[in-house]
Amino acid sequence: MSKLVIGLVQQACSADRDETVSRTIGGIRKAAAAGASLVVLQELHTGPYFCQTEESTVFDLAESIPGPSTELFGSLARELGLVIVTSLFERRAPGLYHNTAVVLEKDGSIAGKYRKMHIPDDPGYYEKFYFTPGDLGFEPIRTSVGALGVLVCWDQWYPEAARLMTLAGAEMLIYPTAIGWDPSDDREEQTRQLEAWVTIQRSHAVANGTPVVSVNRVGYEASPGGCGMGQKFWGNSFVAGPQGEMISRGGEEEEVVIAEIDRHRTEKVRRIWPFLRDRRIDAYGDIVKRYRD
Template sequence: MPSKVKIGLIQAKHDVHGDEPVHVHKEKAIEKHIRLVHEAAEKGALIICLQEIFYGPYFCAEQSTKWYESAEEVPEGPTTQLFQQIAKDTGTVLILPVYEKAAVGIYYNTAAVIDADGSYLGKYRKHHIPHVAVGGRGCGFWEKYYFKPGNLGYKVFDTAYAKVGVYICYDRHFPEGARLLGLNGAEIIFNPSATVAGLSEYLWKLEQPAHAVANGYYVAAINRVGVEAPWNMGEFYGQSYLVDPRGRFVAIASRDRDEVLVAEMDKSLIQEVRDQWQFFRDRRPETYEDMARLLP
């Protein structure tokens, strides 16, 4: 594997009004993101991540069975298979966040991991599911209506270019899974998100650099942009970024426009930082047993 790897992060506004049929959302968003993936590949990106459930709006702003129609099986569904071919054609690793249908009436917030030869390596299912009101118009992060909590653990995928872990949006507020991804060998963690100003922005550039430092790996954070009608629950504030194991921002995208951010990770820095700090050596897991037992 090369030591230096270019990472592509795609942030985009969803352009279709929420009242439109589900198939219109998916068709328009997939068409747009195919263009953006090719743009990232042309800029030299070898690992590319899209935003949370990239092929639609952030429909969790409301509670409607309409959006169940957008769920697909992974990897058997048409979107995963389409992007497997794109990964093969471009020679890129793709982190593909979609709405997964695991069985009738059972849905997950999922990211498929596709290797550079187009092979499907596996999937991560979002573990931590929020249910939080936002504003006074009945809008919120009503995710428990749509998603079961993830049940596949904190896998690390050995791709053609790096050992990749995935954490999705709200997961980033929980350091336990971030640590497990590090212990499982991750060199870079991707966190595709959909989060709005006024709620989480003050944490956006705080928590994930802290995860990077505590675990000695890179973190790539992706957030969509714009305001989505008809909910208008707030502005998705973009600012996707790559941060290194010292907590330094390698590159940061804009706040308010579509952007393909390409930045370089240097895996040799992971070894350097871990040799210096030795956080994994000095852990005391035998003293942490109460963490899993204690309840509020």
């Protein structure tokens, strides 16, 4: 299979889980109707981005894997005959929770999962309160549409994560995301942040000679309790090719972004840009240090 059509469901989320999930399902069906064999959903897509504050009752939202979401989206994957990348708040054990991406195969089964490795702790993004860092490593998930290098949001800023996924055989890098602006930032600062976000991910495509798929939510979400400015999620979901070329890109509103990639281009690009061949693996020992004093 040389050509692969990918659908990215970019949407706003509300506190009404049923309504939010219903619109997600509508987006998946729209992507399937457009010929998608792989559909990627945004980070924590079943409700609002709850990490703007620290509140222990939010842990009640977490679910097991397998659980309600994997059953629902697994049945949809089976009905439509496509692979779906979901993103869930995982309850692993009492007091142990993860930000977890789950990949559902065309037959509805769980092909694999990835637990977010890099956990931020910034104003409006208090994820360390909720999520234990992942312990599954950087392992691609093998599916009928290829080996998927699934990472999550904050992971997208780290070239080490992209490289390790690539070295393990990932055929594309996939980033479910929830990132937005502080509404108090001026337009110039917002533009710098957005373009940095796009640039770092396109650079992973170039450095590794592999497609990159990134899907982000949209819409303004107020801070619970009014204790903050809230977040305006900027969307701009996109798919880039193995030379960083922009194949398809969304805007700042709800939409289903469709992109077609040529899976054979990775081989062609790596023959002319053999970065993996020329890596000086004998000289990189210091990369495992926090900082060289």
